Amino acid sequence: xxxxxxxxxxxxxxxxxxxxxxxxxxxxxxxxxxxxxxxxxxxxxxxxxxxxxxxxxxxxxxxxxxxxxxxxxxxxxxxxxxxxxxxxxxxxxxxxxxxxxxxxxxxxxxxxxxxxxxxxxxxxxxxxxxxxxxxxxxxxxxxxxxxxxxxxxxxxxxxxxxxxxxxxxxxxxxxxxxxxxxxxxxxxxxxxxxxxxxxxxxxxxxxxxxxxxxxxxxxxxxxxxxxxxxxxxxxxxxxxxxxxxxxxxxxxxxxxxxxxxxxxxxxxxxxxxxxxxxxxxxxxxxxxxxxxxxxxxxxxxxxxxxxxxxxxxxxxxxxxxxxxxxxxxxxxxxxxxxxxxxxxxxxxxxxxxxxxxxxxxxxxxxxxxxxxxxxxxxxxxxxxxxxxxxxxxxxxxxxxxxxxxxxxxxxxxxxxxxxxxxxxxxxxxxxxxxxxxxxxxxxxxxxxxxxxxxxxxx
Amino acid sequence: xxxxxxxxxxxxxxxxxxxxxxxxxxxxxxxxxxxxxxxxxxxxxxxxxxxxxxxxxxxxxxxxxxxxxxxxxxxxxxxxxxxxxxxxxxxxxxxxxxxxxxxxxxxxxxxxxxxxxxxxxxxxxxxxxxxxxxxxxxxxxxxxxxxxxxxxxxxxxxxxxxxxxxxxxxxxxxxxxxxxxxxxxxxxxxxxxxxxxxxxxxxxxxxxxxxxxxxxxxxxxxxxxxxxxxxxxxxxxxxxxxxxxxxxxxxxxxxxxxxxxxxxxxxxxxxxxxxxxxxxxxxxxxxxxxxxxxxxxxxxxxxxxxxxxx
Numbered sequence: 228x229x230x231x232x233x234x235x236x237x238x239x240x241x242x243x244x245x246x247x248x249x250x251x252x253x254x255x256x257x258x259x260x261x262x263x264x265x266x267x268x269x270x271x272x273x274x275x276x277x278x279x280x281x282x283x284x285x286x287x288x289x290x291x292x293x294x295x296x297x298x299x300x301x302x303x304x305x306x307x308x309x310x311x312x313x314x315x316x317x318x319x320x321x322x323x324x325x326x327x328x329x330x331x332x333x334x335x336x337x338x339x340x341x342x343x344x345x346x347x348x349x350x351x352x353x354x355x356x357x358x359x360x361x362x363x364x365x366x367x368x369x370x371x372x373x374x375x376x377x378x379x380x381x382x383x384x385x386x387x388x389x390x391x392x393x394x395x396x397x398x399x400x401x402x403x404x405x406x407x408x409x410x411x412x413x414x415x416x417x418x419x420x421x422x423x424x425x426x427x428x429x430x431x432x433x434x435x436x437x438x439x440x441x442x443x444x445x446x447x448x449x450x451x452x453x454x455x456x457x458x459x460x461x462x463x464x465x466x467x468x469x470x471x472x473x474x475x476x477x478x479x480x481x482x483x484x485x486x487x488x489x490x491x492x493x494x495x496x497x498x499x500x501x502x503x504x505x506x507x508x509x510x511x512x513x514x515x516x517x518x519x520x521x522x523x524x525x526x527x528x529x530x531x532x533x534x535x536x537x538x539x540x541x542x543x544x545x546x547x548x549x550x551x552x553x554x555x556x557x558x559x560x561x562x563x564x565x566x567x568x569x570x571x572x573x574x575x576x577x578x579x580x581x582x583x584x585x586x587x588x589x590x591x592x593x594x595x596x597x598x599x600x601x602x603x604x605x606x607x608x609x610x611x612x613x614x615x616x617x618x619x620x621x622x623x624x625x626x627x628x629x630x631x632x633x634x635x636x637x638x639x640x641x642x643x644x645x646x647x648x649x650x651x652x653x654x655x656x657x658x659x660x661x662x663x664x665x666x667x668x669x670x671x672x673x674x675x676x677x678x679x680x681x682x683x684x685x
Numbered sequence: 686x687x688x689x690x691x692x693x694x695x696x697x698x699x700x701x702x703x704x705x706x707x708x709x710x711x712x713x714x715x716x717x718x719x720x721x722x723x724x725x726x727x728x729x730x731x732x733x734x735x736x737x738x739x740x741x742x743x744x745x746x747x748x749x750x751x752x753x754x755x756x757x758x759x760x761x762x763x764x765x766x767x768x769x770x771x772x773x774x775x776x777x778x779x780x781x782x783x784x785x786x787x788x789x790x791x792x793x794x795x796x797x798x799x800x801x802x803x804x805x806x807x808x809x810x811x812x813x814x815x816x817x818x819x820x821x822x823x824x825x826x827x828x829x830x831x832x833x834x835x836x837x838x839x840x841x842x843x844x845x846x847x848x849x850x851x852x853x854x855x856x857x858x859x860x861x862x863x864x865x866x867x868x869x870x871x872x873x874x875x876x877x878x879x880x881x882x883x884x885x886x887x888x889x890x891x892x893x894x895x896x897x898x899x900x901x902x903x904x905x906x907x908x909x910x911x912x913x914x915x916x917x918x919x920x921x922x923x924x925x926x927x928x929x930x931x932x933x934x935x936x937x938x939x940x941x942x943x944x945x946x947x948x949x950x951x952x953x954x955x956x957x958x959x960x961x962x963x964x965x966x967x968x969x970x971x972x973x974x975x976x977x978x979x980x981x982x983x984x985x986x987x988x989x990x991x992x993x994x995x
Contacts, residue, residue, distance in 0.1 A: 247885050253718065260717040261710070268690065271710040279884035281725065281875070281891045470878060473838060498767040499805075501774075544838070544877045567932075 228263065229255065232613040235294040236277065238428040241435040242290065242361070242518055243463060244283045250276055269295070289361055293424040304338030307405035313394055320390055328383055335411045336387075346422045349374060362651070364424035369672055371419045384408065395650055436540055446673040450530040450644060458530065461673055462571070465534065469541030476545045476684045493576040515547040516684060517608050519636070521597065523590070523615035524553045526583040531644050531670060533574050535614050538680050541571035545684060552603045553577055556589045558596035560579045588618060590656070591625035598628045602635060610683060611636040614670075616645050617657030641667045686745075687716050702731070702738035703902050711890045712739060721848055721869035723833075723879075723887035729936020730892045732872040733831055745868060748822075749829045750815035752836035758843060762853060763817045767808045773805070781944040805863075806857040816844075820851055820863045827868045834873040838880065845883055895937065897924055903937060908944040918955045919944055926967065929976055935967040942966050959982070 236251045257272040270291055278287050288412050306314050321332055330532075335340055341349075353370040384405075391401050442464055445457050453461070492508035500506075519550035520539065522532045532553070539549060550562045559581060565573045605611060611632055633639045641664045643657060650657035687693045693709040704712070712735075715722040725734045725802035740747035750761060774781075784801070813821060819828040833841065847853060851863035871887065873879060895903065900920045904911065911919070920940065927934045935943075943966045952959045960981060968974045 245881065247881075249885055253720070253888070255716050256718055260714065267706060268710050271707050272714055274712040275707075275714060275888045275890055279723070279887070279889040284891060466878070470881065473878075474880065495767060498771055499765070539876075 228451075231294060232258065232273070235273075235290065237432050238282075238290050238294060239277065239287065241428065242286045243430040244278065244280075244286055246277050250279075253277075253539060266272075266295075273667060275474040290428060293361065293364075293421060293428060293635070302334065302338040302340055302411045305335075305404040306337055306397075307413070309396075315393060317387070317390065318371070321387070328376040328379060331380065332383065334415060335408050338411065341415075341418070345417070349419075350423055350426050353423070355423055356430060358427045358430070359425075361424050361427050361431075364420050364427055367423040367427075368420035371423065374414060380412075391408050413640075446677075449671045450534075451527070453530060461534070462537075464673075465571075466541060467535050468673075469538055472538070472677065472681055472684070473542055473545055475681065476542065515545060516610050517547045517606070518549045518610050518612060518683075519601075519604050520549065520551040520583060520612045520614065521558070521593070522553045523550065523555070523588065523613075524578060524581055524583070525555050525588045527618075528614070528616060528644070529578060529583070531642075531676065532614060533578060534673060534676055535642070535680070536565075536577070536671075537570050537574050538676070540573065542680070542684065547608075550601070552597065552601070553581055554593040554596075556581060556587045558593045558600070560601070570572065583613075586620055588620050589622045590615065590617070590619045591623040591628070594625040594628040594632070598631050602631070605632065605635040607637050609636050610638045610640060612640045612683060613660075613664075614641065614642045616643055616648065616655065617660055618642075618654050619656045621654050622637075624659055626659060629660060629663055638665045639663065640679075640683055642670045642676070643667060644669070644671050646671070687713055689713075693742075696742035697738050700738040700741045702734060702742075703899065703906060703907055704735075705895075705899070707772045707890060708735065708892070711888055714887050715868065715870075716743075718888070719866055719868075721871060721887045723871045723873065723884065723889050724892055725873045725875050725889070726892035727894065727934065727936065728874050729938040730894060731937055732892055733829065735892070736827065736829040736870040736872065738829075738866070739870060740829070743825070743827070743868070745825045745827040745830060746822065746864070748815050748819045748867075749831060752833050752840070754837060756834055756836050756919060759814070761814050761816050761840070761844075762847075763814055764812045764939050765806075765857075766812045770805055770810050771873060772958055773810075783959045808858075810857070817853065817861070819867045820847075820853060820861055822867070823864060823926045825865055825867070827870065830869065830871040832874060833883075834876045834879060841880055841883055844866060845880075845886065848886060874963050880966055888960065894927055894934070897921060900924070900937065904940060904944050908948060910948045911944045915947065915952065915954065919947060922955060922960075923967065925980065926977055929973075931968070931973040931976065933968070933973065939967050 232251065232254055232314045236246050236254070239246050254273050257276045258269065261268050261272045263269050273291070274284070274287055278284055291302050306317075309317070317336075321336075322329065330345070332340060341428045350367070352374055353367050355367050358364075358367055388401055388405065391404070392398075396404075404559040443458060445453065446464075448457075487510040489508045489510040492510075493504055493506070494502070496508050497504050518539070520536070522528075522536060524532045536551065539546075539551075543549065549565075550560070551565060553559050553561045561573075561577045564580075567573070568576060620648055629639075641660060645655070645657070646669065649655065650661065657667075666682075668675070668682070670676040670679050687696065690706075690709050692712055693713050694704055697704045697709070697712075711722060714720075718737060724735060726732060739745075781798075781801075784797055785794045788797060811817075815828070819826050830844065833844070836844075839889075848869060851866060852860055854860045871883075894900075897920055900923070901916060904916045904920055905913065908916075923935050923940045923943070943963060946963050946966050947955075947959070950959065950963065961978075964974050964977060968977055
């Protein structure tokens, strides 16, 4: 049992659920207390100790039956009803016409459970090694059934019933056999599905070790060089990344007492020294940053923008207020979308609602639009962040508008995915904007982006 | 405290709390393993109620710590009662000068004062806040940490320290260790991600909105005055509302409020007017109410007599 739980835990981990050693130990204790007799209780004890996030519950529910399947009762043996002579007679006949179905029939009729090797061979032939998620188990199970000749089964069985009748069995006896074979059929198909599922999860366990290294490598890779699968892999990481960033930011904000004397707290703290200020208290009221983000979401910038917005909004509890704007040719306020939806959904919605065009980026127009409509979002506590490559399609860069913004905001930061040596080449106006910014960060990959966000939270 | 799963269910039922098998299992485990229980789920599904019912069912005293942004140690753990200390010093001034009157030297006076120091830093002037109360208590207690997701990340870290060994050190008094291991239940509305470390230490249960049958049982238990037919209609209407994309879905507690409102209004059936008048009990945003009215109109049109909403 212990080993099964351990295997189950590694299966969960491979599917992306975080399970610590302490938690699997808890699971073991819980099972010891609750016993294993009641399957539902058993499932719930494992779930409450291993799963700590509602989004992980479906994964758990999917994997649980694979590892703790309704320990299938062995297949029934319908042949037991027949005399040995009749059995031999039947087998001889089956061998004559069953052909490819012989294996399947022998399982169904004699109640022999297929061996692990048989199943393994079948799974390999069905191509289970190509599967990527336990959801596909059913599909592969059907392929395995087809390999066994399942679709011709009904015809062949009909013939067998006829033969049995010829051999002199009464209709009742045949019905009894039919029923048992029918049950065996169901059993077997479940068996196949479970086996396929287990195979898939085992594969995932092996692959996940590689995947972990992979993520590290992917974080260093340029956004533009990421395929869709790799993007997905990184998306899964964003929350974890955000959690790490959050604790760092929280810690820093706690330590970074900004030095102002808190008169009220000092007097109160020093009452015990009858008002002599022996212990100084400083204002710990942390100034969470206020952010205004302007995101270029034209084609080339999409991946960066996606991760940027996602990360920022995962960190909302460390930020006093965020207003976000997206632009391609003109400015669009997207704050509301983010207030109403979870970060992951909101990002997808914004990207979906604003499809990219061709060469229609207009940064200047966007900046003017911001100054005209949203300048009141800036005050002396606000950090203004532009995420863009500074490529303006030879439009007017609107430096005066940018100046205006700089005057109002506490800081102006620019995140640019391009190498500095590319700035100013072609239609890039970056060299004109750069001197007006307090900082320009290069964000070619997720690692750099995380660093930049970490810094701007300070 | 609990002998079996059934016992948990019965004990909770005595407290008028209808528990799913999941809740029973987790509660039983929390008792057996002595681990804190973290409950998550939408607002108003009875997470806090569960804490109260648990306390009552096991005869523990309930100590509640309501979290909010900016909650700190002095509000959660303990505080010295400065005002009282000052007052005592003032009032005892004469006594103090008596004590120090015949001191020969400054050192002697200071020594004498020093020996009396404990008077001023004793339990007398210590204002225990919920966490210290829970640790200090002689009788068994249940600590309910409500809406932990509202507290800051740093408070969470601090709480973690307490939850792991149930002892705190007060510089002036020394370390206080729990005399008995308090049971702990934390609730969270999932407005922010809790830290891995906290989750790791807790058993976890996600409580979602109940299904029709469960909610009907709850309504009939808590508001028996509402007839069975009307209860069913009301619950079905609420469940239909939850299917909509609302800013805030009606919670179980709001269903109960609504049921009580229907009783007060002496409603005999769920007709258009009754619904219209009482909708605000269920829905707290105008945009949500409008959406609900649209749904009503649609189902009215289909049903004609406007009796049921499904």
